[in-house]
Amino acid sequence: MEQDTRTDEALATLVQAGDHAALAVLVHRYEAPLRRYGRKFLVTQNDLDDVLQEVFIKAYQNIQSFDSARRFSPWIYRIAHNEFVSFLRRTTGERVGAVDLDTIAPWLVAREDATAYAEGEEMKRVLDVCLRELAPKYREPLVLRYVEDLSYEEIADVMQVPRATVGVRITRGKVLARAICERLQYHL
């Protein structure tokens, strides 16, 4: 199959105009990253296909709200985030609330420098090992940052929390992930 060189945003514009083939290309393009995101965030394989199917159907339903002047990936990740959060709530009762002290007044919660801890590859290894033990509210921003390579602004858009909250959760998540790794006696 020949590689489609059209941008996500161009494809989304075509879907807006009723082009189902463009939707299929977007589904092909985003299935793997969203599956990876879902597996890391939800820490489950069960029902992931059904959840992903709902993500793409919701994306189709709401495609007219997408502004093609902006990037498509944070937009679809946001839909995925909403679906994953409601899936978590349904299946495990875990709440990944947007209304938390770190979204109300992030500066009260932490002042650590977000770059003071492990970065990049090291954090990916940490996440592979210790992710399951982390609370979803820390797990998700770490996955989006270190696995999906989204910027802080994009993660804020996906999770619908302030940028400062993303910084706080990533910083705290790193500290917690390292502590978990140490507890599990995993050496980085």
Added chain:
Amino acid sequence: MNHDMHNQGDMADRVDREISSRNVSMRPRAYFMARSALRIAGVLALVAGALFVASIILFSLRSSGADALPGFGMRGLGALIAVFPWILLGAATALAVLGALVAWMLPSGHRHSFAGTFGIILGVVIAGAIIAPLTPFHERALRSVREGTGPVWGGLYRGGMMHDASYVYQGVVSATTPDSFDLAIESGEVVHILISSSTRARRGVMPHVGDQVIVGGDLVNGVIEAFGIRVVSDEEDTQRRGMGQ
């Protein structure tokens, strides 16, 4: 891995089949525009409501003379706490919090912290509440409420005004003695004001006949033992009259 690759081939077909079988359709752009417009209108309505109620509080404090009470010392502060329209303050706060919540839920609203959003709205409400009593709006509304032709929200004025409340009275001095004076208050009644060594007077100014005066004290059988008196200057009097007196 095989599982992933297998599903990757299927997913587009699955989605396509589901869209057809469930008759899923795209929501029109107008739907999203209407939803955004409705949310923005909701924020504006809630902020305007908070601003309106907050401005009634300031207006009522000033027009009843209760704003002079803090200048009368601890008893004045106590009296202010007693006559303050706390319910209106609660209502204004609730509206501002709701407005901040709805604003925070707007697509780009979450980029700021909730406290930041609430702070901005609170700033707008306070600034607006300070400015609004300088316009004739409240004066006209209060007049129509008194004439019985007021709007449906006229009850807020009745709740906010403290003319009938004890502890603070305004009127014109009709007679004076060295340690007392008579005050013709708004209701037409003339009350006798007793001045003692504990009575606080701004800059020590004692009233003369014809002066507009605010008195803090409890009215018992037509007599007030004043814990504070304030002679209202002509300029301030004009300002207060402009606010409904």
